[in-house]
Amino acid sequence: MHNDLYAVVGNPISHSKSPRIHSLFAAQTGEPVEYTAIQAPLEEFDETVRDFFAKGGKGLNVTVPFKEQAWNMADRRSERAAKAGAGNTLYQDADGRLVADNTDGVGLVTDLTRSAGVSLAGKRLLILGAGGAVRGVLGPILAQRPGELVIANRTVSKAEALVALFADEAGDTLLSAIGFTDVTGGFDITINGTSASLQGDLPPVTTDAVTPATVVYDMMYTPGVTTFNRWALDNGAGKVLDGLGMLVEQAAESFYIWRGVRPETGPVMDELRNN
Numbered sequence: 621m622h623n624d625l626y627a628v629v630g631n632p633i634s635h636s637k638s639p640r641i642h643s644l645f646a647a648q649t650g651e652p653v654e655y656t657a658i659q660a661p662l663e664e665f666d667e668t669v670r671d672f673f674a675k676g677g678k679g680l681n682v683t684v685p686f687k688e689q690a691w692n693m694a695d696r697r698s699e700r701a702a703k704a705g706a707g708n709t710l711y712q713d714a715d716g717r718l719v720a721d722n723t724d725g726v727g728l729v730t731d732l733t734r735s736a737g738v739s740l741a742g743k744r745l746l747i748l749g750a751g752g753a754v755r756g757v758l759g760p761i762l763a764q765r766p767g768e769l770v771i772a773n774r775t776v777s778k779a780e781a782l783v784a785l786f787a788d789e790a791g792d793t794l795l796s797a798i799g800f801t802d803v804t805g806g807f808d809i810t811i812n813g814t815s816a817s818l819q820g821d822l823p824p825v826t827t828d829a830v831t832p833a834t835v836v837y838d839m840m841y842t843p844g845v846t847t848f849n850r851w852a853l854d855n856g857a858g859k860v861l862d863g864l865g866m867l868v869e870q871a872a873e874s875f876y877i878w879r880g881v882r883p884e885t886g887p888v889m890d891e892l893r894n895n
C-alpha cells in the first residue's frame with residue numbers, strides 16, 4: 621500500500637525518538653504513515669521544508685533549533701502556536717498554505733493531567749526557566765486555570781517579559797516572575813523548563829521548590845533519572861516525572877492533527893521506557 625510521508629526536522633536529529641513514536645502509532649492505528657528523520661543544514665531550514673512538501677510530504681514535526689523558524693515561515697498559525705512564538709507541527713491546508721501548530725504545551729498538560737493523574741486547576745505551580753520551551757507551554761498551562769503560577773528564571777527580566785506576554789490569558793491565575801533565590805515553598809507542582817542540564821548544571825533554585833507534597837516535572841528526558849529529578853529526590857520531592865510522557869503526548873496530538881485519529885499513548889510510553 622502507498623504510505624503518506626511524514627518526518628521530523630532538526631539539527632542534530634539522529635537521537636530523535638519521533639520516528640519510533642510515530643511508527644508505533646501507525647502500527648497501532650493501521651494508518652498508512654511512513655515517518656523519517658531529516659537533518660536540515662542550519663542555514664537551509666526553509667528550503668528543506670519547501671522541498672519536503674513539494675515532493676508530496678504530508679506533515680512535519682520540527683525540533684531544535686528550528687521551531688521559531690517554522691513559525692516564521694508559515695502562512696498561517698494556530699492560536700496556540702501564535703502565542704508560543706514557535707511551531708513544532710507543520711502541514712498544508714486545502715489551499716496549499718503552510719500551517720504551523722504547536723502541540724508541546726498540550727503534550728505537557730495531557731501528560732500531567734491524564735498519565736500522571738495530576739490536575740492543574742487551582743494548584744500552586746512553579747515553573748523554572750523563561751526561554752522558548754517555557755513560552756511554548758504557558759498558554760495550555762494557563763488554560764487549566766491554576767490558582768497561582770510563578771515563573772522563576774536566572775534572568776528575571778525574561779520571566780517578567782513572559783508574565784507581560786501572557787497577562788491576557790491569566791484570568792484568575794496569580795501570575796508572577798521571580799529569581800531562583802526568591803523561591804519560597806508550598807508548591808503543588810514544580811516544572812523544570814530550563815536547559816541547565818545540557819551544560820551539566822542545575823538551576824540554582826532554593827530547595828523550597830520541592831517538598832514531599834510537590835509533584836516535580838522535568839520537561840527534559842534522559843534514560844534513567846534526569847539530573848534535575850535526581851536533585852529533587854535528594855531534596856525530598858515526593859514524586860518526580862520526566863519529559864518522556866510529554867514527548868509521546870505532543871506526538872499524539874500532531875498525529876491527530878494530521879490523521880484525525882488519536883493513538884493510545886500509554887502502550888507507546890511503556891514500549892519506549894522498557895526498550
Ligand code: ATR
Nearest residue numbers: 749750751752753754774775778814815816821823
Ligand atoms: P529553550 O528553547 O530550551 O527554552 P532557551 O530559549 O535558550 O532554550 O532558554 C533556556 C532557559 O534555560 C532559560 O530560561 C535559561 O536562563 P536565562 O534566561 O537566564 O538564560 C535557562 N538556563 C540555561 N542554562 C542555565 C543554567 N546553567 N542555569 C540556570 N538556567 C539556565
